Amino acid sequence: MVDGLLQVEGGRPLTGEITVRGAKNLVPKAMVAALLGTTASVLRNVPGIRDVEVVSGLLRLHGVAIEYDEQEGVLGLDPSRVESAHVADIDAHAGSSRIPILFCGPLLHRLGEAFIPDLGGCRIGDRPIDFHLDILRTFGATVDKQSQGIRLTAPSGLHGAVIELPYPSVGATEQTLLTAVRARGLTELRGAAVEPEIMDLVDVLQKMGAIISVDTDRTIHIEGVDELVGYHHVALPDRIETASWASAALATGGNVLVRGAHQSDMTTFLNVFRKVGGAFDVREDGIRFWHPGGDLKSLVVETNVHPGFMTDWQQPLVVALTQAQGLSIVHETVYENRFGFTHALCQMGAQIQVYRECLGGASCRFGQRNFYHSAVISGPTPLHGADIEVPDLRGGFSHLIAALAAEGTSRVEGINLIDRGYESFMSKLKALDADVTRLA
Numbered sequence: 001m002v003d004g005l006l007q008v009e010g011g012r013p014l015t016g017e018i019t020v021r022g023a024k025n026l027v028p029k030a031m032v033a034a035l036l037g038t039t040a041s042v043l044r045n046v047p048g049i050r051d052v053e054v055v056s057g058l059l060r061l062h063g064v065a066i067e068y069d070e071q072e073g074v075l076g077l078d079p080s081r082v083e084s085a086h087v088a089d090i091d092a093h094a095g096s097s098r099i100p101i102l103f104c105g106p107l108l109h110r111l112g113e114a115f116i117p118d119l120g121g122c123r124i125g126d127r128p129i130d131f132h133l134d135i136l137r138t139f140g141a142t143v144d145k146q147s148q149g150i151r152l153t154a155p156s157g158l159h160g161a162v163i164e165l166p167y168p169s170v171g172a173t174e175q176t177l178l179t180a181v182r183a184r185g186l187t188e189l190r191g192a193a194v195e196p197e198i199m200d201l202v203d204v205l206q207k208m209g210a211i212i213s214v215d216t217d218r219t220i221h222i223e224g225v226d227e228l229v230g231y232h233h234v235a236l237p238d239r240i241e242t243a244s245w246a247s248a249a250l251a252t253g254g255n256v257l258v259r260g261a262h263q264s265d266m267t268t269f270l271n272v273f274r275k276v277g278g279a280f281d282v283r284e285d286g287i288r289f290w291h292p293g294g295d296l297k298s299l300v301v302e303t304n305v306h307p308g309f310m311t312d313w314q315q316p317l318v319v320a321l322t323q324a325q326g327l328s329i330v331h332e333t334v335y336e337n338r339f340g341f342t343h344a345l346c347q348m349g350a351q352i353q354v355y356r357e358c359l360g361g362a363s364c365r366f367g368q369r370n371f372y373h374s375a376v377i378s379g380p381t382p383l384h385g386a387d388i389e390v391p392d393l394r395g396g397f398s399h400l401i402a403a404l405a406a407e408g409t410s411r412v413e414g415i416n417l418i419d420r421g422y423e424s425f426m427s428k429l430k431a432l433d434a435d436v437t438r439l440a
């Protein structure tokens, strides 16, 4: 069954303005955090994306009352009647999201038990949850792997812990925060992730009554408290979506104002965007990105945890690099299998080769293993339309950008996946004067 089919007449610059709302990688986590409160919470700047729908469904299953005004972007959550959900319903609802694993701590605090179905998420690597399960055991939970998922209990409640992350995992950091804030005693998390979305979650939890501090060496200290109350919070804007539209402006020779974008969350991206030859103007209401003319310049970029160049920024940027003069190198050090999307770009005329070696930077975790995690892009190469299939969320948006940049007609299959992380992307494309037609 075709999961959404889009016809794109490429070769036209994207010009106009769009608005980006709350970050996909914060909003669902703040929604789960509301479970920890004894009173209602209100989250603003909430985008109408699939991940918000999925997490709303899971929260409702557990008795949380949810009201969402999509026009205003306001989400009300009342967790005063939290109760256990039925396993089969949870499994049906979890869908392709990875967020369910973050329900563990809050449900164990509220109900003493939790069931988490097997997780989804993009096919960009193994996506293990070993860090998460080890963390929950360290807090005192029992973890029982069953056929459909994982059952957790905490008969004597949860207590503070000292946790050392083998890798600064965003999800594992969130798992620790959402569990430690109501655990008995002190928790120390060493080697934590400190992405802007993590710091926004810390703000949410602090508003609820939590006591959290973040040291300069990435150690996070949490003092467990007896009660947390609801919060009022405006979610930070989505820096991944902003970078995606910026790369689209560059790849199509366009000019796009992204209302709502924050410079401070995107410093590293903006530096790279400028080095490639893009221009941007930071304004009070957002950031304008455009192609100033002339050649784009090839460069070497290595993805890393914050404040490095974010792994989710490289797929859209690679499309712009196919139009840059010379050889560019991208070394992906966060996920082992994140260049699958380049196959379709080569079908469209790009010259991209992937390598197992760590190219362009220091050696990383994937260097001595069989992962094609470095890419060399030779440009500029004219792109021509093709029939392509969306591999994952961010790769899929890159296919869209490539189809918009290519001369001729492309048909992009599987675009419903893009709804997961890009709010109203069809109306945004129309607002940017793209010639797109939804065929299915």
Ligand code: EPZ
Pocket (backbone or CB within 6 Å): 024, 025, 026, 098, 122, 125, 126, 127, 128, 129, 130, 131, 132, 167, 168, 169, 170, 171, 172, 193, 195, 240, 311, 312, 334, 335, 336, 393, 394, 421
């Ligand atoms: C979050 O994923 C984001 N997703 C990802 O965005 C983002 O790319 C990633 O963080 C890195 O910034 C959400 O927030 C929903 P990780 P997460 O745990 O938390 C390994 C998008 O398209 N690892 O930081 O799952 C893992 O294999 C998505 O918006 C373990 O080994 O990422 C990976 O190599 C894509 N064991 C590395 O850590 C674990 O238990 C980073 O993963 C957990 C992670």
